[in-house]
Amino acid sequence: MIKRLFWLAAGAAIGVVAIRKVAAMKSAVGPEGLNRAVGRLTDTVADFADAMREGMHERENDLRAALGIDSEPRS
The missing domain is CATH 1.20.5 (Single alpha-helices involved in coiled-coils or other helix-helix interfaces)
Structure with missing residues (x-):
């Protein structure tokens, strides 16, 4: 149970980091x-x-x- 919770949290954290990186790249490229x-x-x-x-x-x-x-x- 704790392993699953850990992997769920890790996956969510990776998703958040990826979304922020993509958003930063889009803003760096400009409009x-x-x-x-x-x-x-x-x-x-x-x-x-x-x-x-x-x-x-x-x-x-x-x-x-x-x-x-x-x-x-x-x-």
């Missing part, structure tokens, strides 16, 4: 919600990848010009 925050993060990563690709392309063109290679690489 826009989790989906928008993840969307912004994804957009930021995509923008960074685009900037990296552009920089690599420019560097490749610089190297081709320095080496005197006129043709574009084949894809």
